[in-house]
Amino acid sequence: MSEIIKNLSGHGVSVWLDDISRERLRTGNLETLIREKGVVGVTSNPTIFASALSKGDAYTPQLHDLSIRGVDVEEAVRAITTYDIRWAADVLRPVYDATGGVDGRVSLEVDPRLARETDKTIAEARALWWMVDRPNLMIKIPATVEGLAAITQALAEGISVNVTLIFSLERYRAVMDAWLAGLEQAKAAGLDLSSIESVASFFVSRVDTEIDKRLDKIGSPEAAALKGKAAVANAQLAYAAFEEVMNSPRWQALRDAGARPQRPLWASTGTKDPSYPDTLYVDELVAPGTVNTMPEKTLDAVADHGKITGDTVRGSYERAWNSMAALKEIGIDYDDVVRALEEEGVEKFEASWNELLATVTAELRKA
Template sequence: MSENLSKLTKFGVSIWLDDISRERLRTGNLAALIREKNVTGVTSNPTIFASALSKGDAYETQLHDLAVRKVSVDEAVRAITTFDIRWAADVLRPVYDATSGVDGRVSIEVDPRLARETEATIAEARALWWLVDRPNLFIKIPATLEGLPAITAAIAEGISVNVTLIFSLERYRAVMDAWLDGLEQAKAKGLDLSQIESVASFFVSRVDSEIDSRLDKIGTPEALELKGKAAVANARLAYAAFEEVVNTPRWQELRAAGARPQRPLWASTGTKSPDYPDTLYVDELVTAGTVNTMPEKTLNAVADHGRISGDTIRPFYEAAWNAMAALKSVGIDYDDVVKALEDEGVDKFAVSWNELLETVTTELGKAR
């Protein structure tokens, strides 16, 4: 294992892989990453599955069987994706056992077309939880306004949840409130709170992409000087909000009843701009009790030349607040930015899901 990845683990960051494919599973690649690069979890999303289905022949046999059975495209997609998630969960089960259920987790997302439908999201979360049937599963629910009550409902039923598509600090606080509501309801039902895990996926690189483009349009020297500063500042302030919540009597009461914290997870940590170091959103977001889910390219970059030097979040709260204030002073409308990012994120995942449906439709047609 590389020294950099060992340092990340030492400083309390769980390293997860933001990718999954049948090919990665059947070749033993995921097992190798667990063994050699300290990967302790896997996240997936509709874009990842659409990409996996479009490459190679790993899904050929299952597609043939689904075609022969004349299943619907939606049923085929669910069968294919849950098969991969179950397999990955089994590969990661030793990590889950060794960490008492903290890591060794695999995430699958509810149908993104349901992101604005509360009841449908709850029903889908239940269905996926039942279908995969692995204790180390996370159901990904988007942090839309409609998703918040679904998060509460799922956690209240004992379903472990990965809350995804979080961009704004205000929404993140609402997510934590929804999580606490769910735990309180689960406690009232007599459920074992120690078995209910959750992470909150706070998106990083997309914030810089959106704000940088706006800074370019403003074009002043003061604005251009702030490029590449927003995403890390936003994430650091999210962690500050997390610290506030876990120091409240409300959380302490739940903790005493066996509940575990909803760890902040840094998502979208591959840099999108060639102007920035390719390990930026790992190096600058290190602190204990967090997760960083990385594309393999970013994982390899961190292993090779990351700069892991200790806690790069908690000592920098003041600088983060100053950066956000400076962005506001040059004309950046934070509320408009995060709304645009959420809308775009929901739309992109829906487009990827439709691409996945189209790919499966085509492959089923070939198999028939």
């Protein structure tokens, strides 16, 4: 295994792969990444599945059977995606067992078209949890306002949750409140809190993409000097908020009852701007008790030349606040940025889901 990845893991960062495909599973590539690149978890999203279905013939036999059975397209998509997730969960089961259920996790997202519908999101989360039927599954629920109650309800029923599409500090605090409420309800119902795992996926690179675009429009030297600073600062301040909750009496009571922290997960960690170091959002976000889910390109870059120098988060809060203050002073509206990013994130995943439906529809007709 890469010594750099060992070093990263040694500083408390769990390395997850932000990708899944039937081809990756049937060739044994996932096992190789676990063994050689220190991967201890997998995340998926509608875009990843849409891409996987559009390449190769790995899904052809299942699509043929689904076509013969006359399964409608939405159930076909559930059958295809849950098949891959079960397989990945089984591959990662030894990691799950070795880490006491902390890692070895595989995430599957609810239909993103339900992001603004609480009851339907809850119903879909229950259905996917039942269909996959693996203890190391996590159901991904977006951190929209409507998603917060769904997060609480899923956790209250013992469903492990990966909260996705978090961009703002305010929304992240609301997510942690929803998580605590879910655990409190699970405790009241007599559930085993130690079996309920959660991560909060705080998106990183998209923040720089949006803010850098706005800084370019401002066009001043002061604006140029602030490019590439917002995303890391935003994530570092999210960790500060996480630490506040970890020191709260509310959390201490749940911890004493066997609950485990909702770890911050750094998502969207591949750099979009080629002028930035390709390991930027890994090197600058090293902190204990976190997850970094990376596309394979970023994982390979980190294993090859990542610069892991220890904790780069907990000593950075003042600098991060200063960066955010400077952005505000120059005219960047943070609230507008994160609102736009959430809307764009939901729209992108809806588009990918519709692409996935169209691809499966076409394949079912061919089969």
